[in-house]
Amino acid sequence: MAHLRSRRRTALTVPLGLALAASVGFMPGSATAAPDDSPAPVSAQAAQDAPVFAYVVNTRTDPRTIASVKREIARAGGTVVVTHEKIGVIVAHSANPEFGERIRGVRGVQSAGATHTSPLKAAGTTDDGPAKLLGKAAAKSLKQQAAPGDEPMEADQWDLRAIGADRAAKINPGSKKVTVAVIDTGIDDTHPDLAPNFSAAQSASCVGGKADTSAGAWRPATKDSYHGTHVAGEIAAARNGVGVAGVAPGVKVAGIKVADPVDELFYPENVVCAFVFAAEHSVEITNNSYYVDPWLYNCKDDPDQKAILDAVNRAQLYAQKKGTLNLASAGNSNHDLDSDAIVDSSSPDDSTPVPRTIDPHECFDVPTQLPGVVTVSATGVKNLKSIYSSYGKGVIDIAAPGGDKFQIPADTPSKNGRILSTMPGGEYGWLQGTSMASPHAAGVAALIKSTHPKAGPAELQRLLKKQADRLECPSAYDPDGDGDIDAVCQSGGKGKNGFYGSGLVDALDAVKKK
Numbered sequence: 001m002a003h004l005r006s007r008r009r010t011a012l013t014v015p016l017g018l019a020l021a022a023s024v025g026f027m028p029g030s031a032t033a034a035p036d037d038s039p040a041p042v043s044a045q046a047a048q049d050a051p052v053f054a055y056v057v058n059t060r061t062d063p064r065t066i067a068s069v070k071r072e073i074a075r076a077g078g079t080v081v082v083t084h085e086k087i088g089v090i091v092a093h094s095a096n097p098e099f100g101e102r103i104r105g106v107r108g109v110q111s112a113g114a115t116h117t118s119p120l121k122a123a124g125t126t127d128d129g130p131a132k133l134l135g136k137a138a139a140k141s142l143k144q145q146a147a148p149g150d151e152p153m154e155a156d157q158w159d160l161r162a163i164g165a166d167r168a169a170k171i172n173p174g175s176k177k178v179t180v181a182v183i184d185t186g187i188d189d190t191h192p193d194l195a196p197n198f199s200a201a202q203s204a205s206c207v208g209g210k211a212d213t214s215a216g217a218w219r220p221a222t223k224d225s226y227h228g229t230h231v232a233g234e235i236a237a238a239r240n241g242v243g244v245a246g247v248a249p250g251v252k253v254a255g256i257k258v259a260d261p262v263d264e265l266f267y268p269e270n271v272v273c274a275f276v277f278a279a280e281h282s283v284e285i286t287n288n289s290y291y292v293d294p295w296l297y298n299c300k301d302d303p304d305q306k307a308i309l310d311a312v313n314r315a316q317l318y319a320q321k322k323g324t325l326n327l328a329s330a331g332n333s334n335h336d337l338d339s340d341a342i343v344d345s346s347s348p349d350d351s352t353p354v355p356r357t358i359d360p361h362e363c364f365d366v367p368t369q370l371p372g373v374v375t376v377s378a379t380g381v382k383n384l385k386s387i388y389s390s391y392g393k394g395v396i397d398i399a400a401p402g403g404d405k406f407q408i409p410a411d412t413p414s415k416n417g418r419i420l421s422t423m424p425g426g427e428y429g430w431l432q433g434t435s436m437a438s439p440h441a442a443g444v445a446a447l448i449k450s451t452h453p454k455a456g457p458a459e460l461q462r463l464l465k466k467q468a469d470r471l472e473c474p475s476a477y478d479p480d481g482d483g484d485i486d487a488v489c490q491s492g493g494k495g496k497n498g499f500y501g502s503g504l505v506d507a508l509d510a511v512k513k514k
Contacts (some may be wrong), residue, residue: 013467050095051119054209055101056268056311057112061088065108066250072106081269082210084276086473087314091209091269093120104303111311115182115268117294117348120396121260127339134420134428137361139243142413151237151245153428156420157402158381158409159234159440160412164508165247168447169239172511173250175450178361178443180235180253180315181283184228184290185264187255188424191229193237193244194253202254202281203269205421207261211268211277218255219274223424225264228255230431234439235423235446243428244421247370247443247507251450265293266349268308275315279322285450285460287442288320288328288373289435294348296333299363313370320372325376325449325457328367329402334487335360335455336370338498360371360392369395374445374461378402378437380479381409383471385499386489387476387479389434393490393498398462398468400440405431406479440505447510467510468503470495 018021055078059069069090070080077096084090088110096102103112134142134153141323143152150166151157160166186205207419220228234255237246245254256277258270270294278286292298292312298305298416316326317450318366337360344363345355360369369372375394377385378386385391386404403418418432441464448454448463455463473489480486489499 007018012392017397017426037135045425050097052095053265053423054115054120054269055092055094055103056115056272056307056312057090057111058110058307058310059108060088060110061086061087065414066090067417068157069106069493071106073103076102076476076500078103082273083206084272084315087144087276087318089271089272089311089314092467100304111303111307113307115308118141118351119263125320131230131423131429131431132418133423134430138414139458145413151239151241151243153244153420156412156414156416158412159403159419160245161249162248162381162401163304163385163440163505165443166245168507168511169245169249172247172447172450173239174447174452175250176252177444177453178251178284178449179282180233180248180251180285181218181256181278182228182232182253182287182439183256183258183278183326184231184287185225185259185269186218186228187232187253188219188229189255190505191233191424191426192242193240193422194232196238197236197238197249197251197253198459199254202252202283203256203261204277206273206277206384207257208272209273211273216225219256220257220424221261223258225259226423226429227289228257229424230421230429231287231435231439234436235287235443237422247440248446251446253345263350268292268312270317272311275312275319279319279324283324284324285442285445286324287439288326288367289367289433289438290329291331294350296344296347296349296365297342297360297363299358299364301362309364309366312366316367316370316373317480319455323456325374325460326367326372327438327447329438330368330375330377330396331365332388332433333390334388335390336487336498337365337395338389338490339392372457374441374464375501376396376400376438376441378404378434379471379500379504380404380407382407383504384474386434387390387431387436387486391449391489391498393492396501398441398464398502398505399471399500400437400444401435401502402437402440404479405432406432406481442444444505444507444510447507451511451514463507464503467506467513469506471500472499473499
């Protein structure tokens with residue numbers, strides 16, 4: 001499974017220029033050629049012979065500019081797939097190898113670039129390791145041992161107890177007026193723990209960059225595309241006496257599928273569509289447990305990667321302006337996102353990776369490091385940073401349970417340090433990763449929204465941090481016990497640090513504090 005984060009965060013410390021570029025773009029004078037100076041359209045034969053690539057084209061948002069750019073896309077041998085007029089993002093396909101360069105020279109275009117490094121196929125997330133299904137015998141045993149009033153498998157959900165979610169549910173399980181959209185591989189809404197809280201009206205498939213709201217379009221392509229279903233259960237599995245419980249078992253959950261059915265990658269045009277769809281369907285919170293493929297980090301000095309940055313940032317900022325709080329997992333690479341340099345050996349992941357050294361202050365994990373996005377690191381049962389979780393002073397906003405095989409609970413039947421949740425086909429399974437941490441934080445945010453219904457994204461984020469339980473930097477971080485220090489935690493002042501941000505999310509405070 002490509003880049004589901006069983007992996008990724010708050011108001012990112014992105015340079016101000018990036019945040020401004022997303023909303024107003026560059027000055028019109030940056031265009032280098034007027035439409036009348038454009039070369040003649042590519043031939044039909046050339047288009048037939050060349051492979052087709054996908055592009056995002058970012059423009060000013062006035063109708064005249066958008067119409068003009070669409071004409072130039074056609075002249076350059078491109079086909080418009082969808083136009084997001086309100087944010088000035090056009091998704092196009094073209095077989096012309098010079099398409100990106102030509103479109104970047106069109107008046108009104110602020111950035112443009114390919115979203116894939118390999119041709120489109122007929123038609124990532126952040127888990128750390130494969131899923132382990134809970135066997136039928138183990139499930140039966142858990143049900144027999146369940147305490148009165150608990151869900152049958154709740155004894156193994158150490159993560160709920162770690163943040164007080166079990167006690168919070170007795171006070172306020174969350175409001176049906178609050179929806180968390182899971183932007184992911186899709187959700188199996190027929191699962192008995194998810195069906196009671198699923199919102200079909202706020203769900204869709206954005207694969208290919210255009211929303212498909214037909215019945216079931218939001219479901220995973222195969223049973224192996226389990227990531228989104230697992231994430232959804234962590235947020236809002238119902239307390240219905242069936243299996244597990246979610247952090248906010250009374251709120252609604254929606255599925256916006258963005259994973260390509262062929263390679264399971266999360267391409268930019270799909271993610272742009274998902275944020276816009278969430279914004280326009282009254283979604284209060286989105287969970288983003290992935291990074292946008294094909295680049296683990298998108299660098300501003302590369303025209304293709306800059307276009308990806310601009311397009312996704314415009315979309316998520318649009319969602320924020322419409323009242324949506326976006327949360328994202330910090331990543332599973334154990335990278336210090338505030339360091340001077342990081343070696344990225346996995347990009348691009350849709351073709352042949354080429355190792356490179358990047359500066360995380362100039363090259364960004366998307367959507368994790370975008371402005372206003374709540375970045376979530378992962379912890380284990382000992383409230384210690386999970387060994388795989390990325391971190392960074394000034395980058396991590398909050399921490400939440402994501403599981404860790406080196407932190408084993410002593411008081412659960414299965415003695416499993418990972419996270420138990422829903423799987424397609426009515427099953428249950430264990431996963432660990434920052435992919436699991438972000439939905440825990442999203443569930444707590446949903447409880448805060450239920451308690452404070454008038455709170456907007458900025459206020460929800462403030463309360464999420466204010467109510468968090470402070471976690472101090474460990475004196476020596478060696479969770480696997482091999483004698484080597486695996487990461488260094490830096491204090492950020494005012495109770496914050498690079499491992500946990502403002503601390504561990506607190507579901508009980510979310511429903512108790514007005």
